Amino acid sequence: MSEPPIIKVRSLTKTYQVGEVAVHALRGVDLDIRKGEFAAIIGASGSGKSTLFHILGGLTPMTTGTVQLNGRDMAGMTNAERTELRKTTVGFVFQKYNLLPTLSAEDNIRIVQYIGGRDTVFDPAFQEILKLLGITDRMKHKPRALSGGQQQRVAIARGLVNSPAILLADEPTGNLDSENSAAVLKLIKDLNRRLGQTILMITHDADAASYADRIVKMRDGRIV
Amino acid sequence: MLNKLIFANLGHRPVRTLLSVLAIAVEVTMILTLVGVSHGTLDQSAQRARGVGADIWFRPPGSSAIGLSSAPMSDKIPALLMKEPHVTFAMGTMVQPLSGFDAMTGLDLDDFRRLNGGFHYLKGGPLVNDNDVVVDEYYAQQKKLHVGDTLNLVNHDWKLVGIIESGKLSRICVKLPMLQTLTGNPGHLSQIFLKVDDPKDAQSVVDALRVKYHGYQIYTMEEFTSMLSISNVGMLKSFIGVVIGVAVIVGFIVVFMAMYTAVLERTREIGILKAVGGSSGLILNILFRETLLLALLGSVVGILLTYGTQWLMKHAVPASLVQETVYGWWPIATGIAVVGALLGAIVPGIKAVKQDVTEALSYE
């Protein structure tokens, strides 16, 4: 327990200015995530889960507070620095899969590898991941030809291809039926167990959260 | 890897891609056809001038190289010029401009024969009566004329008596006094052709004549034909400039529309690329490569289309418009298309770069 947390959040606030109105999405969040941990953040709609996800992933700047990600301070990061962070340190899994529709499953993964500046062969470790996800025979298909569960597995593979320090998942099973949800959640847990992959998953579903090692509850922009 | 995405993008909207390529192709064809016609027309003029077989060309003051002036010189001048040293022969003709690039020439066939052996008649024969006219093969083809036909030019009915081989002096020739009378210029000439005893001395004869006939435009045939280039004809030069300007604007608008709709449509995809760490540079790189590909494809199609317009002109209007293939302009026209297209991609590119990632990802 002497190792510093891979995610360290202190007094984080985020305020959206919508015209005259200030929306306080995060009102002072404190959170530590240890390396290799599989944590779930659960909370009602509007409690600020996605906002936290966007800030941790470097998709949106924070308003005040400190966030350390893999030892790097995120406060005051420029756009370009956050882009670099997304390229190297975090992988994303979204509720809506977000695959590029014109590319095959394989090319969806390869283009992320290309952007990450890696060579475009899949190393044996990643081949293992593909096998684990059970999508090796679906790689030549376009997203349209894949089921929701298959698309989400491709998206998970894409999120891991550049070996990010942290995998962030926002409602990864939100669009899946219960059977597919269970399968995907089991895979996520497997990836955490076998690879020691740090995973932070956001959900409003207690069943989904129960797969995690630790459950963090959020309400009205605070951890409770 | 990027190229794969670009081809996938272009293939995803085949109609838009095709229309963009076609529009750029039309732009390129427009430029190449105009340049080709300019070159062709000037080269034909030069060839016909050379075909006269004269060494020196003598025109009244204030006329331009291809200007189609009427007849401001006295027909006493040829006789005077013939008395000049080294000048062996002088022939005056009168040029009457017709519509478009056409012009008819009044001449004395005996003089013309002395100058260069005369016309070669493909059909019929020389001018005999005052109302006779001969035309060249291309003019006959374009106007579907046959020997014996009547044709009305400068408000007069002429009888077509001969079809001549193209490339000498003019496409339409009649007797000089007849044209002078009809156009109200009796005893006047538009140009005089001179022959000298030794063609090598032509330049020195010209120099001497320039002193004596101050203000007249006097050139060796070589000088004259080399003047028949686009850069020497102000009107053509500015016309080509205008067409290039229009072409660039067309290319700009087309690519602007195509890329703007593409960026709107791909809001989510662009958001995804950014989310996984794609930089602004990468997004622009993709858009500009896509644009470049459209422009290059369009240029190739445009160059091919030029052969179509060439064929069309050869068969529809062989006498008025001659289009040459000017290879030197292929890269220029392509460059113009590329510049217009890249300019058109700038604003869509900025829009793509500015898009907020989280908003883009929640975009339906």
Ligand SMILES: Nc1ncnc2c1ncn2[C@@H]1O[C@H](COP(=O)(O)OP(=O)(O)OP(=O)(O)O)[C@@H](O)[C@H]1O
């Ligand atoms: N871009 C934005 N502009 C303005 N307000 C926003 C924006 N994004 C989120 N909010 C507001 O911030 C608050 C938290 O939203 P957030 O999306 O983080 O909640 P959530 O916990 O993810 O909810 P859900 O479970 O519905 O996804 C909400 O009140 C929301 O309306």
Ligand SMILES: [Mg+2]
């Ligand atoms: Mg949410």
